[in-house]
Amino acid sequence: MSAEPRPHTRDPLIRTFGMVLRGYREAAGLSRPQLAEALGCTYAWIEKMETGTKPSIASAIDLDTYFKIPTKPFQHMAEEIEQMGKRPAFPPGFSEFVVQEANAVSIYGFESQVMPGLLQRECYARSIMDAGQGPEELDGLVAARMGRQTILKRGKPPRMWFVIDESALQRPAGGRLAFREQLTYLAHVMANVPNVQARILPFDSITWAGLDGSFKILELRDGRKTAYLESSVSGQLIYEPDKIEAVTARFHLVMGEALPVGASLKLVKKALEDYE
Known part of the structure; x- marks a missing residue:
């Protein structure tokens, strides 16, 4: 059985990163081992990122490159996670x-x-979410919103x-x-x-x-x-x-x-x- 995102993960953007990664992987028809082999990492690391472990920026860049996403949502989210630590980004x-x-x-x-x-x-989302955030924080929020659309x-x-x-x-x-x-x-x-x-x-x-x-x-x-x-x-x-x-x-x-x-x-x- 596939592991689900852990409900106790404190940083909501980490959880969103995992959800978006899983969405892209499943949309591409890849298993976790298959994606791990393509990226040159372990199956366990893919599983951890999908279920609530803080991703590395290097892995995020690899994901953007592999899935050929020019807007680099994984990199933006990983950088924002690094910047924000445990501060909440979304409403309760x-x-x-x-x-x-x-x-x-x-x-x-x-x-x-x-x-x-x-x-x-994206441009519309950026404008309505720009309420005093710094550039990096705004990039992370917009990337998370765009990432949710993988379910479509x-x-x-x-x-x-x-x-x-x-x-x-x-x-x-x-x-x-x-x-x-x-x-x-x-x-x-x-x-x-x-x-x-x-x-x-x-x-x-x-x-x-x-x-x-x-x-x-x-x-x-x-x-x-x-x-x-x-x-x-x-x-x-x-x-x-x-x-x-x-x-x-x-x-x-x-x-x-x-x-x-x-x-x-x-x-x-x-x-x-x-x-x-």
Whole structure:
């Protein structure tokens, strides 16, 4: 049985590094021994990096080179881990949420201000995460967010349903070029990626379920569900079935108020016209 990321790993970015590494490895159809042989290291080292051991910068560079990733997410994350030590980079509960997200078969989410993290382009993500961090810290955070998107490339990606508040279409984070790229990508996903459905909650649809901030619900491979509530300064991972059902009810309410898929795509394309 493959070892899973250790829940007691204190640094959430180390855990994210392991999750991203596993995602790239599995997307390439490689076993741990096969990747170890390609990199000239031991199977045990690959296992340790995937399950919560601090990676070396040299190994991170080797991974970026092997997987031919020009943006060097592994190197950025390893350097940020080296810089940050044990300081937390994410809200409470988020590191565990990322680990569970990587194993989800279905993902439901409502975004009240910005695009869903799994659908963000790098320049857009960088602009909304740039809240006083130093360059190295910001690089690590952006690399971690981009790394989460490896689940979209796996053999059986999760089914995803997102409701996005219309305000996200009117907030040009990153400037005109970055926002145009983001809207173009969102429109592409809505029209061409069958396992992802995104709908827009228009300004004239007001429901209490969308007024308390963003949230996500995960259905895991073993049938369990978890939910994650977030705001700009805090996060909460929920395991209790009755509370998860309450969050699920909130999702159904915002989904019911959202525009149909076709009308949502039309609204995204209309917003995109302002940035052509």
